[in-house]
Amino acid sequence: xxxxxGYTGIARALLERAGARVGDRIRIVQRxxxxxxxxxxxxxxxxxxxxxxxxxxNGYNIGVRVDEHTEITVVKTREAILREAAAGAPAVVPLLExxxxxxxxxxxxxxxxxxxxxxxxEYETGAVKPAMSARDLVEAVPEIGFIAEVSxxxxxxxLSENMRPEYWERIVDAVAKSIAEGFEGIVVAHGTDTMAxxxxxxxxxxxxxxxxxxxxxxxxxxxxxxxxxxxNLISAVLVAARAPFAEVTVVMHGETGDxxxxxxxxxxxxxxxxxxxxxxxxxxxxxLARVYPFERRIELVSEPLQRRGEQELRVMNGFxxxxxxxxxxxxMDSEIIDFLVDRGYRGIVLEGTGLGHVGEWLVDxxxxxxxxxxxxxxxxxxxxxxxNMNVYATGRKLLAAGVVPGDDMxxxxxxxxxxxxLAHSSSFEEAKRLMRENLAGExxxxxxxxxxxxxxx
Amino acid sequence: xxxxxGYTGIARALLERAGARVGDRIRIVQRxxxxxxxxxxxxxxxxxxxxxxxxxxNGYNIGVRVDEHTEITVVKTREAILREAAAGAPAVVPLLExxxxxxxxxxxxxxxxxxxxxxxxEYETGAVKPAMSARDLVEAVPEIGFIAEVSxxxxxxxLSENMRPEYWERIVDAVAKSIAEGFEGIVVAHGTDTMAxxxxxxxxxxxxxxxxxxxxxxxxxxxxxxxxxxxNLISAVLVAARAPFAEVTVVMHGETGDxxxxxxxxxxxxxxxxxxxxxxxxxxxxxLARVYPFERRIELVSEPLQRRGEQELRVMNGFxxxxxxxxxxxxMDSEIIDFLVDRGYRGIVLEGTGLGHVGEWLVDxxxxxxxxxxxxxxxxxxxxxxxNMNVYATGRKLLAAGVVPGDDMxxxxxxxxxxxxLAHSSSFEEAKRLMRENLAGExxxxxxxxxxxxxxx
Numbered sequence: 001x002x003x004x005x006g007y008t009g010i011a012r013a014l015l016e017r018a019g020a021r022v023g024d025r026i027r028i029v030q031r032x033x034x035x036x037x038x039x040x041x042x043x044x045x046x047x048x049x050x051x052x053x054x055x056x057x058n059g060y061n062i063g064v065r066v067d068e069h070t071e072i073t074v075v076k077t078r079e080a081i082l083r084e085a086a087a088g089a090p091a092v093v094p095l096l097e098x099x100x101x102x103x104x105x106x107x108x109x110x111x112x113x114x115x116x117x118x119x120x121x122e123y124e125t126g127a128v129k130p131a132m133s134a135r136d137l138v139e140a141v142p143e144i145g146f147i148a149e150v151s152x153x154x155x156x157x158x159l160s161e162n163m164r165p166e167y168w169e170r171i172v173d174a175v176a177k178s179i180a181e182g183f184e185g186i187v188v189a190h191g192t193d194t195m196a197x198x199x200x201x202x203x204x205x206x207x208x209x210x211x212x213x214x215x216x217x218x219x220x221x222x223x224x225x226x227x228x229x230x231x232n233l234i235s236a237v238l239v240a241a242r243a244p245f246a247e248v249t250v251v252m253h254g255e256t257g258d259x260x261x262x263x264x265x266x267x268x269x270x271x272x273x274x275x276x277x278x279x280x281x282x283x284x285x286x287x288l289a290r291v292y293p294f295e296r297r298i299e300l301v302s303e304p305l306q307r308r309g310e311q312e313l314r315v316m317n318g319f320x321x322x323x324x325x326x327x328x329x330x331x332m333d334s335e336i337i338d339f340l341v342d343r344g345y346r347g348i349v350l351e352g353t354g355l356g357h358v359g360e361w362l363v364d365x366x367x368x369x370x371x372x373x374x375x376x377x378x379x380x381x382x383x384x385x386x387x388n389m390n391v392y393a394t395g396r397k398l399l400a401a402g403v404v405p406g407d408d409m410x411x412x413x414x415x416x417x418x419x420x421x422l423a424h425s426s427s428f429e430e431a432k433r434l435m436r437e438n439l440a441g442e443x444x445x446x447x448x449x450x451x452x453x454x455x456x457x
Numbered sequence: 458x459x460x461x462x463g464y465t466g467i468a469r470a471l472l473e474r475a476g477a478r479v480g481d482r483i484r485i486v487q488r489x490x491x492x493x494x495x496x497x498x499x500x501x502x503x504x505x506x507x508x509x510x511x512x513x514x515n516g517y518n519i520g521v522r523v524d525e526h527t528e529i530t531v532v533k534t535r536e537a538i539l540r541e542a543a544a545g546a547p548a549v550v551p552l553l554e555x556x557x558x559x560x561x562x563x564x565x566x567x568x569x570x571x572x573x574x575x576x577x578x579e580y581e582t583g584a585v586k587p588a589m590s591a592r593d594l595v596e597a598v599p600e601i602g603f604i605a606e607v608s609x610x611x612x613x614x615x616l617s618e619n620m621r622p623e624y625w626e627r628i629v630d631a632v633a634k635s636i637a638e639g640f641e642g643i644v645v646a647h648g649t650d651t652m653a654x655x656x657x658x659x660x661x662x663x664x665x666x667x668x669x670x671x672x673x674x675x676x677x678x679x680x681x682x683x684x685x686x687x688x689n690l691i692s693a694v695l696v697a698a699r700a701p702f703a704e705v706t707v708v709m710h711g712e713t714g715d716x717x718x719x720x721x722x723x724x725x726x727x728x729x730x731x732x733x734x735x736x737x738x739x740x741x742x743x744x745l746a747r748v749y750p751f752e753r754r755i756e757l758v759s760e761p762l763q764r765r766g767e768q769e770l771r772v773m774n775g776f777x778x779x780x781x782x783x784x785x786x787x788x789m790d791s792e793i794i795d796f797l798v799d800r801g802y803r804g805i806v807l808e809g810t811g812l813g814h815v816g817e818w819l820v821d822x823x824x825x826x827x828x829x830x831x832x833x834x835x836x837x838x839x840x841x842x843x844x845n846m847n848v849y850a851t852g853r854k855l856l857a858a859g860v861v862p863g864d865d866m867x868x869x870x871x872x873x874x875x876x877x878x879l880a881h882s883s884s885f886e887e888a889k890r891l892m893r894e895n896l897a898g899e900x901x902x903x904x905x906x907x908x909x910x911x912x913x914x
Contacts, residue, residue, distance in 0.1 A: 161814035161851050164788035193810035197787050274812050274842025281912045327784040329872055330654050331621035339796050353650035355731050357618035385731025394618050453910035455738045
């Protein structure tokens, strides 16, 4: 067996000179005095860059860029570490999986679309790179090579606040192409700001999905070794390669530590914090699965809508642009609704109050919108819970005006769904009917009391 | 001592005929066969209605309407209950406070504005009354009479989705009048849908506040004895009468059980669920206090901004109407911003993505808005966390265009604040400066990690 599998060039030469073997604890001293210490990992060689991969004591792998001035020493051999561990010493013993034979690893495609995850993996330089190719991701996070036979493609480089329906359509096409080519799972690297919108766009566009799709991003623009990018990417590749479900998911940190990530159903997830690593949370639903990247383990939390291989790929791409999401506030002027009607909008998602209300002075404008065959859907700005427009007079007036109740759909999901529905229905009535149907898990018919988070007080 | 203090007319006659005394366990059998059993409570007589108040085993008091066909029997005397309890029996022994002398109870004004709380207290009939006067609230929840010398006024009867700045102004005036008259605490009964908006409007309008103001409502339109209306009302009266802080608060159920209510700072609270009793939760802040209504106890959780009696009442009433709250979504057309500019809006609160972003194609329209001296404020649709527009290029572009970062303000609070600020600043620059100042606890300069809720996974 090779002592330093995957290493070439100067990296290989340095390791051989030091007598280091994979599994040994080594110390790397750079010319500028920086010191890295950890377990030497095998390299999944996609490129010939002079990088040595070590596993730090915190469980993360990092890639250290080396040159002829780098000094490497073996601190402790693998045998000594295992001996001490057997005797009860608190040694770090990484699971050194043998690289599985190529033909056994599932084929996963990573599609890069932009965002923070593509700007922060260069541990060795400390620099925040503005745009990194998906191939660079593989380079920087070698562990994904053990999980899957990874291919990578940079589809676009868009900050996610600049995402819009035309890009959703391009991503749908790219993912469909990869699935048709036989990839067994797809990872979409995406900025976090609007990741949930794009992910749910894919959930509606793929009416049949034979493999999992995992959206992934990074919350922090930082050069820290504990950046969430690699943790999330490993988790997403694991979901794409091995998850039993064939759904569109968002895979991001589950808590502030590095224990597990969560795979959220795309239509039920929302970015709930500006900066925390565990910003993404399922609303009105439990996540689909907990994902333990270091243990290579996926634990189902919810029943999947469909399992891997159950369905044939059916793509219904296309999103109507003339759809608006309108959040209600006290005193909101009805001229805002009138404006949308006059500008030819075809759909309006209202984010009303409570069980699904708006000020009564808007009812006439809303009725006029419906008479113009604009689909008007009601959701709630409370986010949690379910719209019920039969309880109070205002709700009943809005129902009478033709508003479609959005059940427990997130306002953002209802917006994406309406955009999709309007592009794929042949009549106003069909569009309204489809908005009430549960197409991609966007409606959870049964809420348990434990779905509500526990608040700090 | 009187055996049935506070009772008059038929109620008194029935009790005397049965030989019942306050503290006895009695059974009330109605003509229609319905049976109520509980501890006879003294009556705080604000009206002469034929109602007998008993404490149920679940801790709630209910008022039972009686007539000449009602039969009352004493199940167990107070002495027997106390004897058994002393011997260890699991008897319900309510704390029977003596009614304090009138001059010792703080004077509390309850101002009715409408909403569910005013439509559901009639336990004895099971009917959902559409509009109940504040005096009726006192009638139906006798316990508040032990806590405070309660006055009541029906100011308006508005479903809270129909609230708007002109009503905020009327409520400010009514509250100011009551404070000037010497009331030591104010309760505002309000529908829950937009309660947080109205409460924060008052927080900005009262620049000096010598007493606590407690907004209160009911989440469930139900005729169940365990309706949250009375629990919340007792808690709110307790806050108004006895809280050490002089702030505007929202007082609502803290959890699904009947253990405690929470007093939330008005500028940091949000309705987070369509129907749960604990729908109101503080975001980016801990609540101000936990309130245990049955134990008459208030436990401070956060440091108050100001304490009772520290400040002189200063009222700055008035809210600008031409302010919009605009939630961003992928692909949002810039014509929506242009429309608001053209319609003479003076302020726009954007609910952007992540750290405070919108699509770059909106920047020109936003710049034009600012050039027209429209104050544009950025908040985040994540709700949790803090806007930071220096991290990414889009944020910096928006700052350069003149957007005011909203820090960790809730979008709804920023909307109300901007409406207030524009009515009380003499220049565009002053308005922008005030938006960045912490006027009423709407900005929490320091977040601890435990402010984020614990999500179910």
